[in-house]
Amino acid sequence: MKLWGGRFTKETNPLTDDFNSSIHFDNILYPYDIKGSIAHAKMLGKQKIISSEESVAIIEGLKEILKDIQCGKVEFDISAEDIHMNMEKLLIEKIGDTGKKLHTGRSRNDQVALDMRMYVKDQIESIDAMLHNLQQVLLDLAVEHKKTIMPGYTHLQKAQPVTLAHHLSAYFEMFKRDRARLADCYLRTDIMPLGSSALAGTTYDLDREMVADLLDFKAVTLNSMDGVSDRDYCIEFLSALSMIIMHLSRFSEEIILWCSDEFNFIKLDDAYSTGSSIMPQKKNPDIAELVRGKTGRVYGHLMGLLTTMKGIPLAYNKDMQEDKEAVFDGVKTISMCLPIFTDMVKTMNVNKKVMYEGAKKAFTNATDAADWLVKKDMPFREAHSIIGKLVLYCIEKGKNIEDLSLEEFKKISPVFDETIYDHITIEACVNNRKVIGGPSIESMEKVLFINRNYLLENTPK
Structure with a gap:
């Protein structure tokens, strides 16, 4: 008979067991279940809800079960439904009827809420460490490529020259925000629900603060109904994971483009590429493609859990069992993607010459030519129009702006003089952008200093 089977007159159908489990x-x-149970047993003993001898027996029994599981000696029972009932069943088998007293003053409802919060807290710390590693790689590459000029794009059209350091640092900022979101999620996850019982608390004199302290929670939940039915932290966590993998996907898309023959900006290391079963010449960016592809998987878990929770009345409902697979697989997916993505980026080979030549094409210095006119006291809209005509002239003549003679410049506007040439070199276009956040070497040095300190100040525990 099941541990909850007192009011039932017959066994559940095997299909029910399988579906419900x-x-x-x-x-x-x-x-987490064992750690939470040990803390609960200590508190029950301290509060004299059970005897100190019973508390010690339960704690020692749980520790032995933990060792048995870690040694592969335990086979979980599907008829016991979940990890909580399995642990209680194993405890009773190990220490006898005293094991039945562990569940005093709690329910599976607050027990699973506790386990999930402890799990999510640990995973936040683990994923944060992976993001830190990725940021360190990006910072190292940015330091190496402060002078590596490349085209910057809008609408996937060449726009203005930047540096690879500047481009990579944009992703550094994205992952910085991701880490901040995880830290913020941690604050709302770090609240201990045990003691909420099924939904209405308990008549036992529990010391919830003691349990929170033993389990390293900063506070206890203040409403028992919310304590057992809150899954906001799971949704928030999946939302943070969705943002992380969205950023990885954007980065992957650029890597896929960059290693194509059309761009040829980078070459991926053979260790992070695959070949074709039919075309011997192929070297495919499958790692980047898989990261991009797995993005929808994490999004799906977020939308699935949001949809599950949207119509659930207070307090606990079995629908909430659906939170686990969503969160577990979201964690698994992110934890697979981040390390291999980091290594792929770390080992890629940069084709500096191709990047530089790419930056010189498509009139990426046109904005700087317009800015030169503005600094000659011309209104920007007028300058914009003149340079537009200059670009059209260049297209017709098959020339770049910097290749024009001063005579050709003056045909478009008499304002031009020989100093224009100093302002429209690719190097000048990059390094004259000294405003903080810009791509110049001077600006990037400041940002790299800030980001070095950020990594030092935000080193994972």
Whole structure:
């Protein structure tokens, strides 16, 4: 008979057992379930809700079960439904009827809420460490490529010259925001629900603050109904993961473009590329493509859990069991993508010459030519029109702006003089942009200094 089967007159159908069971995926929560149960047992003993001898027996039994699981000696029982009932069943088998007292003053409803919060807290720290590693790689590459000029794009059309350091630093900022979102999510996850019981708290004199302290939570939940039915932190966590993989996907898309023959900006290391089963010459960016492809998977988990939660009345409902597979797979996906993506970026080979030549094409210095006119006291809109005509002239003549003679410049506007040439070289276009946040060497040195300090100040625990 099941541990909850007192009011039932017959066994559940095997199909019901299988459909209702979550042990095949929530078994990964076992260390959190055991840790939470040990804290609960300590508190029950301290509060004299159970005897100190019973508390010690339960704690020692749980520690032995933990060792048994880690040694592969435990086979979880599907008929016990979930990790919580499996642990209680194993405890009773190990220490006898005393094990039945562990569940005093709690419910599976607040127990699973506790386990999930502990799990999410740990995963936030783990993923934050992976993001830190990726940022370190980006920072190192940015330092190496402060002078590597490349075309910057809007609408996937060449726009203005920048540096590879500047381009990579844009992703550094994205991942900085991702880490901030994870840290913010941690604050709302770090609240201890145990003691909420099924939905209305308990008549036992629990010391919830003691349990929170033992489990390293900053506070306890202040409403028992919300304590068992809140999954906001899971949704928020999946939202943060969705943003992370969206940024990885954008970066992957650029890597896929850059290593194509049409761009030829980079070459990926053979260790992070694959070949074709039919075309011997192929070297495919499959890692970047898979990261891009897995983005929809994480998005799907976020939308799935939002949809699950949208119509659930207070308090706990079995629908909430759907949070686990969504969160677990979201974590698994991100934890697979981040390390291999980091190594792929770290080992890519940059074709500086091709990048530089690409930056010289498509009139990427046109804006700087217009700015030169503005500095000669010409209104910007007038300058914009003149340079537009200059570009049209260049297209007709098959020339670049910097290749025009001063006579040709003056045909478009008499304002031009020989100093224009100093302002429209690709190097000048980059390094005259000294405003903080710009691509110049001077500006990038300041940003790299800020980001070095950021990494030092935000080193994972």
